[in-house]
Amino acid sequence: MASLISDTAPWKDLKSHVGEIEKTHLRDLMNDAHRCHSLMLEFDGLFLDYSRQCATVDTMSKLFSLAEAAHLKEKINSMFSGEHINSTEDRSVLHVALRAAKDTTINSDGKNVVPDVWQVLDKIKEFSDKVRNGSWVGATGKALTNVIAIGIGGSFLGPLFVHTALQTDPEASKTAGGRQLRFLANVDPVDVARNISGLDPETTLVVVVSKTFTTAETMLNARTLREWISSALGPQAVSKHMVAVSTNLKLVEKFGIDPNNAFAFWDWVGGRYSVCSAVGVLPLSLQYGFSVVEKFLIGARSIDQHFQSTPFEKNIPVLLGLLSVWNVSFLGYPARAILPYTQALEKLAPHIQQVSMESNGKGVSIDGVRLPFEAGEIDFGEPGTNGQHSFYQLIHQGRVIPCDFIGIVKSQQPVYLRDEVVNNHDELMSNFFAQPDALAYGKTPEQLQSENVAPHLVPHKTFTGNRPSLSILLPSLDAYRIGQV
Ligand SMILES: O=P(O)(O)OC[C@H]1O[C@](O)(CO)[C@@H](O)[C@@H]1O
Numbered sequence: 001m002a003s004l005i006s007d008t009a010p011w012k013d014l015k016s017h018v019g020e021i022e023k024t025h026l027r028d029l030m031n032d033a034h035r036c037h038s039l040m041l042e043f044d045g046l047f048l049d050y051s052r053q054c055a056t057v058d059t060m061s062k063l064f065s066l067a068e069a070a071h072l073k074e075k076i077n078s079m080f081s082g083e084h085i086n087s088t089e090d091r092s093v094l095h096v097a098l099r100a101a102k103d104t105t106i107n108s109d110g111k112n113v114v115p116d117v118w119q120v121l122d123k124i125k126e127f128s129d130k131v132r133n134g135s136w137v138g139a140t141g142k143a144l145t146n147v148i149a150i151g152i153g154g155s156f157l158g159p160l161f162v163h164t165a166l167q168t169d170p171e172a173s174k175t176a177g178g179r180q181l182r183f184l185a186n187v188d189p190v191d192v193a194r195n196i197s198g199l200d201p202e203t204t205l206v207v208v209v210s211k212t213f214t215t216a217e218t219m220l221n222a223r224t225l226r227e228w229i230s231s232a233l234g235p236q237a238v239s240k241h242m243v244a245v246s247t248n249l250k251l252v253e254k255f256g257i258d259p260n261n262a263f264a265f266w267d268w269v270g271g272r273y274s275v276c277s278a279v280g281v282l283p284l285s286l287q288y289g290f291s292v293v294e295k296f297l298i299g300a301r302s303i304d305q306h307f308q309s310t311p312f313e314k315n316i317p318v319l320l321g322l323l324s325v326w327n328v329s330f331l332g333y334p335a336r337a338i339l340p341y342t343q344a345l346e347k348l349a350p351h352i353q354q355v356s357m358e359s360n361g362k363g364v365s366i367d368g369v370r371l372p373f374e375a376g377e378i379d380f381g382e383p384g385t386n387g388q389h390s391f392y393q394l395i396h397q398g399r400v401i402p403c404d405f406i407g408i409v410k411s412q413q414p415v416y417l418r419d420e421v422v423n424n425h426d427e428l429m430s431n432f433f434a435q436p437d438a439l440a441y442g443k444t445p446e447q448l449q450s451e452n453v454a455p456h457l458v459p460h461k462t463f464t465g466n467r468p469s470l471s472i473l474l475p476s477l478d479a480y481r482i483g484q485v
Contacts, residue, residue, distance in 0.1 A: 002367035010065040017062055018330050021054055029056065041314055044302050045409070048316050053323050053402070054331060063322040064312050072318070080308055082108040086270070087366065095273035096304045098265075099297040108268050120264055120278055121290075127243075127261075128285035131205060132179075139237035144205040146180045148195050149283040150221045151209030153354060155245075156185040158275025159209075159283055161351035162296060165344045168412045172288045181287040184225070187217035192224050201232040201241065205286065208244045209279050211271045213251035222255065245278040272354050276300055320404075327402045329373045337395065338381030340406040348406075349381030377402075 005011055029035060030051065039051040039060070055063075067073075078085050082092040092108040097117055105112045130136035134143040149159060160183050166172035184195040196204075206229065208222045222242075229241045243261040244252040247269075252262045263278035274280070276297055284293045307317045327333045338349040361376020382390065384405070395401045 002365065002369055004365055004369055004371065005066070005070050006371070006373055008066070008069040010062060010069045014059075014062050014066060014326070014330055017059060021056070021059060021331070024054075024056070026052065026054065029054070041316070041319075043306050043310075043314075043316055046303075046316060048319065050319060050323060053326070055323065055326060059326065060313075060319075060322075063326060066325070067312055067318065067322060072312070076308060080106070082106060082113075082268075089267075092268040093270060093273075094266075094268040095270065095276060096308075098269065098274075098276035099301040099304065101301065108266075113266065113268070116264075116266070121281065124263060124278060124282050124285050125290040127263075128282070128290055131286055132289060137240070138202050138205075139233045139240045140202050142202050144203055144241070145178060146182070146199050146204045147207060147283055147286045148182050148184055148199070148204060148225065149207045149209055150184045150218055150225065151245075151279070152185045152215060152217050153358075154271035154274050155209040155211060155215075155218065155279050156183055157347070157351045157354050158272075159183065159280040161345075161347040162275060162280055162284055163287065164347040166284070166288055166292065166296075168344055170412060172292050175289045175292055176287050179287055181283055184221050185217070187220055189224075192221060196225075196228060201229045201237075204229075204241065206242045207283050207286070208242065208246075208252075208255070208257065209283070210245075211247050211265070211269070211274065211279075213244070213246045213248040213255070219255075226256065243282075245282055272358050275351075323402075324377055325375075328377050329375055332374070333400055333402050334374065334378055335401045336377040336379050337387075337391075337401050337403040338379060338406070339384050339387055339403055340381070341384040342406070342408045342411070343383050344412055345406060346383050349379060352381075353379045 035057055036051040038057055039053070039055075040047070040049045042048070075085065079093050080096060082094055084090050084092055086093050094106060094108055094113060097104075097106040097108075097113050100106055100114050100117065102114065102118050104114050106114055127136070131144050136144070138144050149156075151159075163181055163183070167176075180199075182195050182199075184191055206222075206225045208218065210218045210222075213219070226238055226242060229237055233241070238256055239258045239261070242257050243263070244255070244257045245263045245265065246252050247265055247267055249259055249262050249264060253259045263282050265274065265277035265279065269277050281290075281293050281297070284296075303317070307315060310318075312318045312322075324336065327336070338352055340346075340348055356379055357376065359376075361378075362371070364370050380391075381387070381404075395403065
């Protein structure tokens, strides 16, 4: 029988370490300045502070031993080198190739896939430029200023997240000027009604996004909008008003979409990781222009390189992954709250819900052996401060929920009011992170304010509960360097 990670010595060592940590109050952990400083790091505009996790430096070193026992480094290398790590479907897992630089070589089944990726990216650039500059027009000669992207799951949540994040970005909102991008996912006809409300088929382009091109909800919505277009403009209008993104180009053609207007991706892209393929890049380029979307790809590439090559002690995705394992499988905290303090990241939690919960939390190991421990967290979240007036009470006063607070260095849309502390002040944020001691457990807002720390940036009440744990992840919103961790 295949062995389980829970049979290894590092797992057992961590198990016996739990009692020690449970005896330690977070206040005491926070009073150890050396520990706090060593549990913070920065990469490319992302600042990670995990000093409020219920973990010591010793815990972290035990988690690194666990990563070694799990052959994590070898597994990362196997993924980047195109080995078939998706063993159930016998496929490579290469979403990282979707944002690789043109001159990179990434092989799947002996073939470098990067030229194919760039062929599609170039085609998207050309097509979206034509639609945006009015050289591709609708059946009646009018410019197509509105896009409805039909798709569900990974063919919806990633693109919606990035769209929501870009909407108020100064550069992106300028390049989007006068254009609309909407997403139709639900099979409920109410979603159709909402999507077409106020739109004219003459000026609307529909993008059908489906990896398989068989998903029931998506195909019904595609047929509904095909009817909406052809009943208004005639069946011949479909070729000008409908395009597709899929790995199944045969079914695209069968549906009646010109294969020349189809944008391919590949079976080595998992649906939930497909935002950097044509799934996200096409609708987003139609809305914002390819050059804006390319910056998102470059940000994702940067975190990929960091993930691939940085030692685990400084590797943000690896650290967050190990802390998840620690919280869920050892400390027994089943949930994780994702709490971005910016409305621009409003759709981050639903995106991460799919990315994480469709992947992790299985009851069996990769070899089909039943797990004797819980795996994978239940993700939920809302932007602050809205969540504070909703479910934070349970977190303050009830069960322990590890919280990932996400702050921002610089707001997309700053507001400056004399004598007011608002959560976009660069200087306050720099002070906030320049003085970790000022974040010490249990300080009052007044104390923090006297130390020049914006009190409502410090959800201090969450530090006063029994054993809360949290990380603060600080993205530079200029580049949306989120990547798929
Ligand atoms: O892109 P498709 O093939 O329409 O699939 C949509 C979604 O359905 C799932 O396959 C399962 O629900 C997701 O993984 C995927 O993102």
